[in-house]
Amino acid sequence: MTRSDTTDAKTRLLDAAEHLFTEHGFAATSLRKITTEAGVPLAMVSYHFGSKKGLMEAVYARALGQRDTSRVGYLDRLEAQAGGAPVPVDVLVEAFISSALRLTRKGTISGAVFKQMIGRAFYEPEAGVEDFFPTEYAEAVERYKCAFMRALPALSEADVVWRMYFFVGMVAYAMAGKDVMRMTEIYALEEAGCPEAMLRRLMPFIVAGFNAPSADVSPAAGALAVALGT
Amino acid sequence: MTRSDTTDAKTRLLDAAEHLFTEHGFAATSLRKITTEAGVPLAMVSYHFGSKKGLMEAVYARALGQRDTSRVGYLDRLEAQAGGAPVPVDVLVEAFISSALRLTRKGTISGAVFKQMIGRAFYEPEAGVEDFFPTEYAEAVERYKCAFMRALPALSEADVVWRMYFFVGMVAYAMAGKDVMRMTEIYALEEAGCPEAMLRRLMPFIVAGFNAPSADVSPAAGALAVALGT
DNA sequence: GTCTATAAACGGATAGAC
DNA sequence: GTCTATCCGTTTATAGAC
Numbered sequence: 001m002t003r004s005d006t007t008d009a010k011t012r013l014l015d016a017a018e019h020l021f022t023e024h025g026f027a028a029t030s031l032r033k034i035t036t037e038a039g040v041p042l043a044m045v046s047y048h049f050g051s052k053k054g055l056m057e058a059v060y061a062r063a064l065g066q067r068d069t070s071r072v073g074y075l076d077r078l079e080a081q082a083g084g085a086p087v088p089v090d091v092l093v094e095a096f097i098s099s100a101l102r103l104t105r106k107g108t109i110s111g112a113v114f115k116q117m118i119g120r121a122f123y124e125p126e127a128g129v130e131d132f133f134p135t136e137y138a139e140a141v142e143r144y145k146c147a148f149m150r151a152l153p154a155l156s157e158a159d160v161v162w163r164m165y166f167f168v169g170m171v172a173y174a175m176a177g178k179d180v181m182r183m184t185e186i187y188a189l190e191e192a193g194c195p196e197a198m199l200r201r202l203m204p205f206i207v208a209g210f211n212a213p214s215a216d217v218s219p220a221a222g223a224l225a226v227a228l229g230t
Numbered sequence: 231m232t233r234s235d236t237t238d239a240k241t242r243l244l245d246a247a248e249h250l251f252t253e254h255g256f257a258a259t260s261l262r263k264i265t266t267e268a269g270v271p272l273a274m275v276s277y278h279f280g281s282k283k284g285l286m287e288a289v290y291a292r293a294l295g296q297r298d299t300s301r302v303g304y305l306d307r308l309e310a311q312a313g314g315a316p317v318p319v320d321v322l323v324e325a326f327i328s329s330a331l332r333l334t335r336k337g338t339i340s341g342a343v344f345k346q347m348i349g350r351a352f353y354e355p356e357a358g359v360e361d362f363f364p365t366e367y368a369e370a371v372e373r374y375k376c377a378f379m380r381a382l383p384a385l386s387e388a389d390v391v392w393r394m395y396f397f398v399g400m401v402a403y404a405m406a407g408k409d410v411m412r413m414t415e416i417y418a419l420e421e422a423g424c425p426e427a428m429l430r431r432l433m434p435f436i437v438a439g440f441n442a443p444s445a446d447v448s449p450a451a452g453a454l455a456v457a458l459g460t
Numbered sequence: 461g462t463c464t465a466t467a468a469a470c471g472g473a474t475a476g477a478c
Numbered sequence: 479g480t481c482t483a484t485c486c487g488t489t490t491a492t493a494g495a496c
Contacts (some may be wrong), residue, residue: 009480028257031472041481046473141411161417162431165409166400172410173399180402181371187391201392208442209435239462260489271463276491 010048012038018059022117026056060121063114071099071140075147086150090207093167096144097199100171112177112193119176141168152210159214167206174198240278242268248289252347256286290351293344301329301370305377316380320437323397326374327429330401349406371398382440389444397436404428 007015016038020029031052035042049055074095078087087095141164148160155163177193179185184192191197237245246268250259261282265272279285304325308317317325371394378390385393407423409415414422421427 025255025257027255030470032470042472043474043481047480050473052472137411138416141413141416145417158419159431161413161419162421162428163435165411165413165419166404166432166435168411168413169403169408170396170400172408173403174396178399178402179395181367181395181398183371183391183395183398186368186371187375189388189391189395191392198392201389202396204442204444205393205396205439208438212434212438215431215434261491262489272490273463273465273492277462280491282490 009038009040009044013040013044013048013055014059014062017055018063018113018117021056021059022113022120025120031055059117063117071137072143074099075140075143079147087147089148089151089210090203092144092147092151093203093206093210096167097171097203099140100175101196101199115175116177119172119178148210155214162215163210166209170202170206171199174202239268239270239274243270243274243278243285244289244292247285248293248343248347251286251289252343252350255350261285289347293347301367302373304329305370305373309377317377319378319381319440320433322374322377322381323433323436323440326397327401327433329370330405331426331429346405346407349402349408378440385444393440396439400432400436401429404432 013034016034017029020034020037023029031042031045034055035045045052045055049058075087075092078091078095145157145160145164148164149155149157152160179192183189191201243264246264247259250264250267253259261272261275264285265275275282275285279288305317305322308321308325375387375390375394378394379385379387382390409422413419421431
């Protein structure tokens with residue numbers, strides 16, 4: 001048993017499940033591995049959570065805590081503060097990233113684990129995992145979309161949505177601690193593992209991306225098309 | 231059986247495994263599902279590939295085909311063409327994306343499936359999956375890093391590497407067809423599923439990001455720090 | 461070479477003792 | 479409430495018939 005026996009079984013189960021689901025994914029993690037790491041009998045899963053899926057739901061429920069309403073609330077304040085004028089792009093980007101970081105539950109769970117968990121939830125192929133992140137997100141995306149469109153009147157709606165897509169994807173990637181090219185190993189990036197520092201690096205990159213001129217979508221014009229033809 | 235019987239069993243197995251591993255992940259895909267979809271007996275897996283892991287390796291081996299040396303070769307040509315002068319950022323970005331797209335094997339496999347497979351390989355938590363993408367990538371990253379540093383002398387090495395990290399992550403995210411906020415559904419983005427179009431949208435975004443002023447890393451100065459303090 | 465049948469282990473879930 | 483022992487379907491892998 002990995003954890004101290006002073007903690008109760010339910011908590012130890014949640015801790016172990018959180019760790020193993022995060023590390024290896026849902027399908028690859030058996031209840032036996034979880035109960036072994038937690039040092040509790042197998043049957044405690046059924047008793048406390050009903051099923052494997054119930055355990056996972058509980059893991060996410062604990063991590064998410066009470067529903068975080070500050071996502072749009074923060075944006076509300078910013079827009080009220082601007083008093084009718086568009087909120088600048090850099091403020092929007094910073095607000096979105098801050099909201100993402102603020103998902104961290106204040107409590108026993110480490111911020112790093114939580115963020116990796118969120119990231120995994122998105123990448124997890126199992127059906128239903130994404131459903132823990134429900135409608136509020138669609139609302140927030142829509143609100144931010146409108147804000148970005150007002151801040152960037154030169155861009156088409158498609159461009160704004162695509163750039164938000166890239167933005168969201170990169171935040172998820174960074175928060176999940178992914179590193180497909182092993183760059184953090186190779187170049188020993190100091191700030192890897194510290195989401196705050198990483199996202200501070202990210203912010204000017206994203207802001208500049210949003211402010212870029214519109215993409216040329218015509219098939220013939222792109223330099224990319226030329227390169228692909230070779 | 232889903233596929234035509236005219237194709238031989240080995241190929242049908244590879245096709246089915248490629249599809250299902252890509253769709254649901256390695257751990258969540260059983261050999262039975264694969265053999266059922268392929269319309270071949272279960273034992274053919276052991277016969278042709280030895281084990282489940284062997285099958286997956288074969289899937290990746292087929293997809294990767296012969297080692298693709300054009301990754302740095304393309305960059306070589308660009309640098310020779312520039313004749314000592316730094317290769318501009320937009321050309322580098324376009325070259326990198328083109329190389330990523332060019333990973334597509336010319337043959338039966340669809341480009342979309344392949345790209346999603348590559349993306350999944352990175353996100354797949356199972357140990358050893360990333361090992362199919364070996365040292366050549368580290369070389370390419372190093373070469374591009376030097377090229378970007380020469381094109382962006384105002385940036386520190388750390389900034390360049392971080393921005394490449396974001397760049398690579400976003401390409402992987404987009405190529406894997408991920409969509410954590412379901413934005414392609416909600417906003418019915420037409421070009422989703424067409425990597426070329428998507429990456430053409432991505433290019434100006436990334437180029438502007440690279441050209442952004444250096445990130446202010448000091449703890450107190452960032453607007454982010456202020457927001458987090460509230 | 462190809463496939464049926466089965467082995468051997470593992471999976472999630474539960475009955476029932478304490 | 480807590481846990482042992484077990485059920486039973488599923489899994490990967492293989493033995494051996496054709």
